[in-house]
Amino acid sequence: MKDRMYELIDILNDADYNYYTLDNPTITDQEYDKYMRELIEIEEEHPEWIEVDSPTHKVGGKIIDSFQKVNHKIPMMSLSDVFSESEVLAFGKRIEKENIHPKYVCELKIDGLSVSLLYEKGKLVRAATRGDGVTGEDITHNAKTIKTIPLKLKEPVDIEVRGEIFMNKATLEELNEVRRQNNEPLLQNCRNAAAGSIRQLDSKVAAKRKLDVFMYHLPNPLDYGLHTHQEALDYIKKLGFKTNPNNRLVNSIEEALEFIEEKASTRDSLPYDIDGIVIKVNDISQQQQLGFTAKYPRWATAYKFPAVEVLTRLNDIIFTVGRTGQITPNAVLDPVIVAGSTISRATLHNEDYVKEKDLKIGDIVSIRKAGDVIPEVVEAKKERRTGKEKDFEMISTCPMCNTLLVKREGQVDYFCPNENCPARNVEQLIHFVSRNAMNIDGIGDRIMEDFYNFGFIRSVIDIYYLKEHKKELIRLEGYGEKSVSNLLDAIEESKKNSLERLIFALGIKHVGEKTAKILAAKFKELEALAEASTEELVLIPDIGEVIAEAVYNYFHDEGNLKVIKELKELGINFTYLGQEVKIDEDFSSKTFVLTGALEFYTRDEASLLIENLGGKTSDSVSKKTSVVIVGKNPGSKYEKAKALGIEIWTEEEFKNKVDK
DSSP states (O other), X not given: OHHHXXXXXXXXXHHHIIIIISXXXXXXXXXXXXXXXXXXXHHHHOGGGOOXXXXXXXXXXXBOSSOOEEEOSSOOOOOOEEOSHHHHHHHHHHHHTTTOOOOEEEEEEESXXXXXXXXXXXXXXXXXXXXXXXXXXXXXXXXXXOTTSOSBOSSOOOEEEEEEEEOOHHHHHHHHHHHHHTTOOXXXXXXXXXXXXXXXXXXXXXXXXXXXXXXXXXSOGGGGTOOBHHHHHHHHHHHTOOOOTTOEEESSHHHHHHHHHHHHHHGGGSSSOEEEEEEEESBHHHHHHHOBOSSSBTTEEEEEOOOOOEEEEEEEEEEEEOTTSEEEEEEEEEEEEETTEEEEEEEOOSHHHHHHTTOEEXXXXXXXXXXXXXXXXXXXXXXXXXXXXXXXXXXXXXXXXOOBOEEOTTOSOEEOOOTTOGGGHHHHHHHHHSXXXXXXXXXXXXHHHHHHHHTSOSSHHHHTTGGGGHHHHHTSTTOOHHHHHHHHXXXXXXXXXXXXXXXXXXXXXTOOHHHHHHHHHHHSBHHHHHTOOHHHHHTSTTOOHHHHHHHHHHTTOHHHHXXXXXXXXXXXXXXXXXXXXXXXXXXXXXXXXXXXXXSSSOHHHHHHHHHHTTOEEESSOOTTOOEEEEOBSOTHHHHHHHHHTOEEEEHHHHHHHHHO
């Protein structure tokens, strides 16, 4: 019977691959159902035999309590965006300035949710969202229900592959028809529907949503003997993944523009949504030569299609106080769907912006999303004015503290000069929840300002009592039960963060991310750091007198100690959970640049080793560079290092120093 189970698994997985990935059915629906029923019966009788690659996992049924955070071994970086032909050409020229004349792979930018799939010996062990690029969420239970995600590959390899989970337009229509009949709220667009589906705790819900996936990236192709992005795509397809057939290898940036024009004209005829075209340098060695900025790869960019405009009414203009005291007018709009999202607010930037567009309260205005993301008011439809519209008037006093506003010479913005204005607290609150601090998803700058202005959050402690206002939050325009629940879950999850995030979040003067990590790794517990003397602090490498004094003063302020005590009572983790920083004289306080193809490590692994030994890395060679580590085919950074007389290590030398 066990042999029959394995036979059925192979039959059904092969049928799924042929039907969903190759669009070439090999058995009838009746046969498939018969085999599936037989397999389910065997697994019910012998649950101890169930394999991780069994197609019964695609039916759904697993329910989890919450989404667990996972760290990406290789960060999932986002792409820079361009919005015009001239910006695409500028991208190509920047590459040519590096004496590189590449071929490019052009890909459709699927409007969905990024996913990382991890396989061991050819079997799926984990699926994760991109998150902040370093830390994502484990969505394995839902990813297994997607027919085009293989549970077992064609080869027993250890591999990570990345792609985009999405929903087809026809699927959205089918789901909405059922929801319409059941008097349920309609799903607004394919992207939101896909993201919402993949974040269901019950995998049966995701299974019913009929999600799909295209895989498009192998983060470490050289490990598999692949030297171009096109080769990587072919290899991914060979393993059994679904790739997009619309990709094209082109010989120049001008040909990439032709591809953009062609796909823009046929965009609406596709069975799924796309919001742009991704352009990637094909040759991996050229990618490595170009490297990365702090946020983006220099060898790829995403062209975003122009936004669609819609009309709505400007009901009011209200004012908010920013983190620096800056006053911003905001449009209050009749809710309207733009590119699939409901928009009811849009920034109007400043007084000059409103006057230049001659906006009046009561106007019919056109709205679009800049880059398909940020809502903006394009213009007033003056021909539709009735005479009842009201002129815009800039306020003269702060809406928070009533202080007379000032306008700095040569600037367009008004500011509240009151340093004790309550709105100034927003800056610290935004920093506390930011991605590199406590990393609380769902509270961006604008939402934090709203919550502050509404009175829900006035201190960091209030963040953790936000759950007491759940009913009030749900009733706010633009906030639904699901989004509020997700936000409250993220707040609870932040309590588990490692100590360095909390230290950085506290906003101690002169303490950045790196310093926070050094302090956390040294003292292990927040209480130990709080008791440290300036003499003890200044002995730590990279902690000078200025930082030592700032840290000491922070932990000897009664107000700060009160906050820390309350955070402790709320269950915030005060312990360092990361790797220990081992200060090494070969690395401490030195700046390293990596160039060329590394054999023993990935770039990210090498960078982490350097950081954990007290050093730091940079993308570019300068007089401040201490050491350049050279792999195969190092390129211009190696030549510049020689010209500047900078110390150069081979990868073998680097490995020996790490292993000593």
